[in-house]
Amino acid sequence: MCNVLGNLNPISVFKYFEEMSNIPRGSGNEKAISDYLVDFAKNHHLEVIQDNVLNVMIKKPATIGYENAPTVIIQGHMDMVCEKNKDTVHDFEKDPLKLRILDDMIYATDTTLGADDGIAIAYGLALLTSDNIPHPPLEVLITVEEETGLRGAFALDPKHLQGKFLINIDSEEEGQLLVSCAGGIRTTQVLPLIWEDVDKSHISYTINISGLLGGHSGMEIDKGRGNSNKLMGRILNDLSNTFDYSIKAINGGSKTNAIPRETDAIISIDPNDTVTLEEKINAWDTIFKNELRASDKNVTVKLEKSETASSKVFSKETMKKVIALLVLLPHGVQSMSMEIKNLVESSTNLAIVTTKDTEITFNSSIRSSVKSLKYTILNQAKVIANLLDCELIESADYPEWSYDPDSKLRPLFEKVYQEKYGETPQISATHGGLECGLFKEKNNDLDMVSLGPNMFDVHTPNEHLSISSTQRTWEYLLAVLKEIK
Structure with a gap:
């Protein structure tokens, strides 16, 4: 095992982060990392629960003087998005990540790093093994398949957790x-997908974006970055207005929560x-x-x-519908919040297009902080499906997390930040999806x-x-825990 991060502080945080980087943990492939967490808990004589979807909950008693403090849940997810550059040789099912340091930054080599959300696990394990950090009773909750539909959060049985602060x-x-x-x-x-025989006099070309x-x-949906699926739709539509051609296959994107790059x-x-x-x-x-x-x-x-060597092409009618879907399916910001400056209120992303033997699928992810806009x-997607004779399948419908004006945890975080850094932290909302909405739905008393x-x-x-930011955030977290009595 390489020891790339061994000299970084906080030592325990980066130790566990590097250990996890050696364990493949793409969404849906979390058995090894889940078992690692269970073994960790048992080796440190901590109470642990591993549920039937592989969520892991590890509990640690309060330190002296904090026995009557409210229990705090430290929460993150164990899965990571597995993306690599096209020519990179890496098997996310079995290969460890190749970490490297460049100035103040940690990278993997030509793959995603998994800091989202490996850093949560690293912080949690470092807290669980500490013997000199004052803290209230802790419940470290690490969920599965957050990146592909919040499966772990959906399946979580709230009876396993007593914490009121998360x-x-x-x-x-x-x-x-x-x-x-x-x-x-x-x-x-x-x-x-309806196929036709290819014209034997024709030749094939691959268009690559x-x-x-x-x-x-x-x-990143508000950054104006290109969506390779939508760009391809524009090209194919233009070509169809220029000369006759046929399509043999179209494939783009690989993750439903990532803007497609190729x-x-x-x-x-x-x-x-x-x-x-x-x-x-x-x-x-x-x-x-x-542009x-x-x-x-x-x-x-x-x-x-x-x-x-394919001798089949899409039928003319199928081809028209494919191009229409690529052109009509929306992508990008749909509305901005009028209450919170620069916050995307609703958006959608045409993430994946896949050609299969009998069908072509178009996967989109819709987000909104306003349920009715979602x-x-x-x-809109249903109307397009009806017009083009598609079946529309809905999945991973998860709730928003609404602002709580009566939170006791938020003012505590603000107070500690002000004392520690002499300035006020930014209080904001995110257009990204977090598991907090589901936790709040399961337990309305949670303060998060x-x-x-x-x-x-x-x-x-x-x-x-x-x-350096990892170290400062760790120190800030410890300062907050110290104040919860």
Whole structure:
């Protein structure tokens, strides 16, 4: 095992963060990390519960003088988004992450880092093993499959937890206390796929869009970054108005909560249209570079001869519907809050397009801090599905977390921050989805705050975590726990 983070402070936090980086823990593949947490608890003689979906709850008694303090839940999720650069050789099912340090930042090598939300587990384990940190009774709750539909939070039985204060460590900006988050729902448009025989005189080309930054579909949706699926829709629509061609496959994006960075479309054309196709692709490359010059300067549209052996193409009717879906399905910010400055109120992200044997699926994630607006966007998707003879499947419908004006935890965090740093923390809401809404739904008495250290480009292979911010946030967390009596 490499020891890349061994000299960093706080030592125990980075020790556990590095240990976890050696355990594959993509969403849906959490058995190993869940068992690691159970073994950790048993080895330290702590009470532990592992439920039937692999959520883990570890409990530690209060330190001397805090026996009568309210129990505090420290909460995060054990799964991570598994993204890598296209040419990177890495198996997220079995390979450890290759950590590296650059100045004040920790990166993985050409993959996501998993600081979202490995840092929550690292903080939790460091608290559980400490013998010199004053704290109230602790319940460390680590959930599964947060990134792909909050499955762990949905399945959690609230009887396992007694805490009334919950500190969620799943935020990404130091000095910012999150006290509200968006709810969401995921949709899948399922279009039946009808095939036709390919014209044997035609040749195949692959159109590839790449070089986009992508990012978290909640946190980066307002950055104006390109969506490779939507960009491909514009290209294919333009080509259909220029010459006859057929589509063999289209695939783009890999995670429902990530803005897609790459999309490939394989098309079949008459050889006589090759020059026109090349001119069109070059033109679109120039258009996108101009449109996205501030947000995605490295966007690239490429054309390559395809050697696919497929003898089938989409029927003309299927092709029309595919292009219509790519053009019509909304993406991006749908409304901004009029109450909280710069807060995205509602959005949607056309995240994944997948060609299968009998159907093509279009996965979108809808978010809103206003329930009625969430369902307005959903109804828009239903109308599109009805027009184009698609089946619409809804999943992972989770509630928003509303601001609590009577919170006792939030003022405590503010007081400690003011005393420690001489300034007031930013109180804000996030357009990202947190598990707090579900916890509040299960236990309305919970008083919650979310925080975290600075991390950047989450859900992309450029994800990185600030070392100094991790230390400051740890010290801030300890100062808050010390005040809860």
